Amino acid sequence: MIMWLSETSTGTIILDITTIFLLTGMIVFTSLYRKRGFVSDRIYFYMIIADIVAALTDGLNYFFLESPLSSKGALITAGDTVFSIAFEVIMFMMVLFWDYRLREDKKHTVRFVKIAVWPCVLAIIMILGNLFGGYLFYFDKVSGSYVYARWYDLIYVAVVIYVGIMLVQIFKKDKRTFIIFLLAIGCRILLRNVLRDVSSTPFIIAILLVFFHIQEMNENYYKEVEG
Amino acid sequence: MSIAPQSMVTIYSDVMAVLLLVGLVVISREGDKRDPATGIFGSMCLGVVLIAFGNAVRAAMEGQSYAWVVPVALAAQTVAELALLFTVYQWMLYVDYKLYGSRDHLKRKYRFFFxxxxxxxxxxxxxxxTGFIFSMTDEAVLKPTFVYYILISLEFLYLIFSIVSMAVYLARGGKRRFFSITPVLVPVILGTVVDLTTNYSAGALGLAVGLVFMYFSLAHAWRFDDKKSGFFNKNFLSYLEEKGNDYLGVVAFKAAGRTDKLEEIIKGELPQDSVIIHYDEKRYLFFTETDREEEIRFLADLVQHAVNKHDEKFTDDEAIKLTYNYYVRSSEEDIRQLFFKAVN
Structure with missing residues (x-):
């Protein structure tokens, strides 16, 4: 598509641009909900922003990966650090979002934060530590390639914990959303294993956010106002 | 069987399009089955799923050298093209129905579009x-002829026609509430640009995003739906205040008997795009843009006469027993004051 870009990078960039486009639309279409001021509405907005950051850094990473820039190693490492942190934060916020949606009790959600935040905090410390240790990912200047190091999969520990909690929360709240949630995660894993390389994580998160909002719209908008 | 790199991107975007639409259909609130727009929207979703499926299968065949690859790719591409035609046709119907809100108008137009x-x-x-529109090379790569581009242009003409229809409708003084074609057209055009300028296909993804945006823009109206009657609920007054309005009069209909029959009569007798609020169990408020009493009375009498005919046939429990009052807004009053005049 663009000069030096391979099909993999082009595919990733197309999906990342679509993600940003979709999420920008979501900011517009959820504006009325934000005016209600519910905890879940605010968390939803922050998830959109975090996913836009993830899509932006993901797209830029793939763009730089095959670019002739001399400083691309530092740019990619910084980009992947931001992307990974955004990913962890989104998963943490998703758990909070569903906790509130399930109970609609702000006090419970505040108490829940104190426990649920720890996997995210530890993951962020680990990701930031990688900037000095390079045990998760690094850019190999000799070969000019990006390397996933031995402990890379540790990034997914917190994610797996959050997805596990979310599965229970969504199952309790709405079975149809639960099925689609499983389908989306299944698609992500399948595509990753069959087709590899093209990064679709920000897009899958955007799709999940779309589904979460549709699920919320099924309920009465004025529910709490009307009592 | 290994998949060509450029096909990989197309398959990815098509799978995402299918996932998006399957999720939308499965999770979304069940639409009003009496409303033709619900069926048309579902048909458009199905059409886009078929487009994505056809595209993905054709892309997966690209670069393969098995004997069965060419006929499968040709069949898949034909399915995708037929589904695209079907979706574009449904889109025209959808726009027509959303603008005019009339089954009769839709019935008059659908043959013309078809x-x-x-x-x-x-x-x-x-x-x-015959392969006079497109054919496949031995490696299942699409080989279009000039007729193919004419076909694409005609499909685009349909989209342009939907913009023209909307412009004509608005120029004639039609009211557009909660419906805009822009959320659909922008992603569709972007997807087509990717299709035309790169080796990858993102058209189905653009269509899927467009349909999701359309769903969200229409869903704004749900806050104002009165599910039972199909009219607006009381919250619609806030919308009128927020958006500005030119309603100068109001008729308050009150039924002492059957309200379901009254609702049918109101829908049949008053103009299609009327603002009617279901205030409480027995009362309906019909807002008018005129403050001329004879015009307001004329409209209210359309309903009253139809109700009288009904009540002549059906008595006792089946009767509607309608009464109405009307009010006009003075220059110092706003719509909320007019509303309270009608309900108090």
Whole structure:
């Protein structure tokens, strides 16, 4: 598509641009909900922003990966650090979002934060530590390639914990959303294993956010106002 | 069987399009089955899923050297093209119904929209045997002829026609509430640009995003739905205040008997795009843009006469027993004050 870009990078960039486009639309279409001021509405907005950051850094990473820039190693490492942190934060916020949606009790959600935040905090410390240790990912200047190091999969520990909690929360709240949630995660894993390389994580998160909002719209908008 | 790198991107975007639409259909609130727009929207979703499926299968065949690859790719591409025609046709119907809100208008128009689409669909089927629109190389790469581009242009003309329809409707003083074609057209055009300028296909993804945006823009109206009657609920007053309005009069209909029959009569007698609020169990408020009492009375009497005819046939429990009052807004009053005049 663009000069030096391979099909993999082009595919990733197309999906990342679509993600940003979709999420920008979501900011517009959820504006009325934000005016209600519910905890879940605010968390939803922050998830959109975090996913836009993830899509932006993901797209830029793939763009730089095959670019002739001399400083691309530092740019990619910084980009992947931001992307990974955004990913962890989104998963943490998703758990909070569903906790509130399930109970609609702000006090419970505040108490829940104190426990649920720890996997995210530890993951962020680990990701930031990688900037000095390079045990998760690094850019190999000799070969000019990006390397996933031995402990890379540790990034997914917190994610797996959050997805596990979310599965229970969504199952309790709405079975149809639960099925689609499983389908989306299944698609992500399948595509990753069959087709590899093209990064679709920000897009899958955007799709999940779309589904979460549709699920919320099924309920009465004025529910709490009307009592 | 290994998949060509450029096909990988197309398959990815098509799978995402299918996932998006399957999720939308499965999770979304069940629409009003009496409303033709619900069926048309579902048909458009199905059409886009078929487009994505056809595209993905054709892309997966690209670069393969098995004997069965070419016929499978040709069939898949034909399915995708037919589904695209079907979706574009449904889109025209959808726009027409959303603008005019009339089954009769839709019935008058659908044949007119269908003739060119039907001819193109026949041409696509003939193409399977003749290849005069498109064919496949031995490696299942699409080989279009100039007729293919004419076909694409005609499909685009349909989209342009939907913009023209909307402009004509608005120019004639039609009211557009909660419906805009822009959320659909922008992603569709972007997806087509990717299709035309790169080796990858993102058209189905653009269509899927467009349909999701359309769903969200229409869903704004849900806050104002009165599910039982199909009119607006009381919250619609806030919308009128927020958006500004030119309603100068109001008729308050009150039924002492059957309200379901009254609702049917109101829908049949008053103009299609009327603002009618279901205030409480027995009361309906009909807002008018005129403050001329004879005009307001004329409209209210349309309902009253139809109700009288009904009540002549059906007595006792079946009767509606309608009374109405009307009010006009003075220059110092706003719509909320007019509203309270009618309900108090």
């Amino acid at each position: 003739i060119p689409i039907g001819i193109m669909a026949l041409m696509l089927m003939v193409n399977c045997a």
